[in-house]
Amino acid sequence: MRNLDHPRMNQISLTDVLTALGDPIRLAIVELxxxxxxxxxxxxxxxxxxxxxxxxxxxxxxxxGLIEHRKEGTRCFISLRRDLEKTYPGLLSAILKSKRTCPYALVAKRTQD
Amino acid sequence: MRNLDHPRMNQISLTDVLTALGDPIRLAIVELxxxxxxxxxxxxxxxxxxxxxxxxxxxxxxxxGLIEHRKEGTRCFISLRRDLEKTYPGLLSAILKSKRTCPYALVAKRTQD
DNA sequence: CCTATTGTTCGATGTTCGTCAAACATCAAT
DNA sequence: ATTGATGTTTGACGAACATCGAACAATAGG
Known part of the structure; x- marks a missing residue:
């Protein structure tokens, strides 16, 4: 389980993306x-x-295909995949522009005091 | 079962919309x-x-909240809900702008010969 | 009233999903 | 090597989902 699999963008359908974003927690993660x-x-x-x-x-x-999951030592770091914008231009920003999103608080622990 | 229920827009969450669109058939219907x-x-x-x-x-x-379902006699007619654009502006067009959508052929029977 | 048409609802089936606790794997530091 | 920290995987569970055939309801046309 050393390195995590990141599928190529052309292997990902729009419905896959939408389904992934159709969960309140996942949508909150992406927005965060x-x-x-x-x-x-x-x-x-x-x-x-x-x-x-x-x-x-x-x-x-x-x-x-929404996030990149990088491991460093014992910890992991999450970022947005940039090539998503190339394949589905404007999709993510249009979704995240809609404010009334989900019941989850978009909180992260203080990354610095 | 005379008239079908159409929820008000403020009762619908973004995740509800995305989940609804996360199915190939439903996405094809909306696109059509x-x-x-x-x-x-x-x-x-x-x-x-x-x-x-x-x-x-x-x-x-x-x-x-994606479609309006109107009955007329024994038949039904489907249309897009216009107020969706007001609540989630740009969402649907951004989604439908993405071409590589779904494996379903977007076919409707000839509505006129 | 009878029949045909159109679409919804019901019941059943098998699949997928979200969730958790427990076990596991990996790495850093001791 | 041992320990601790960090996430992943597994196994289980109930809930939700997609699908179908069959039964049903509503309407239009005889």
């Missing part, structure tokens, strides 16, 4: 990473679900 | 109705699924 404009440490994500559940959602997002 | 720029007769929709299944998908789309 989107607004951070960079890498977000995995461990800083705070949702009221088990870490196994969170890992499950992260895998969905990764396999749907 | 979108491109018709008007009402599409229910019976003209041709997908390789049972009509019970198609009715199920139509209900999902209706309850997700």
């Amino acid at each position: 990473v989107f607004r951070h404009k960079g890498e977000v440490p995995w461990g800083d994500l705070e949702f009221n679900v088990n870490k196994a559940t969170l890992s499950h959602h992260m895998k969905k997002l990764r396999l749907a | 109705v979108f491109r018709h720029k008007g009402e599409v007769p229910w019976g003209d929709l041709e997908f390789n699924v049972n009509k019970a299944t198609l009715s199920h998908h139509m209900k999902k789309l209706r309850l997700a």
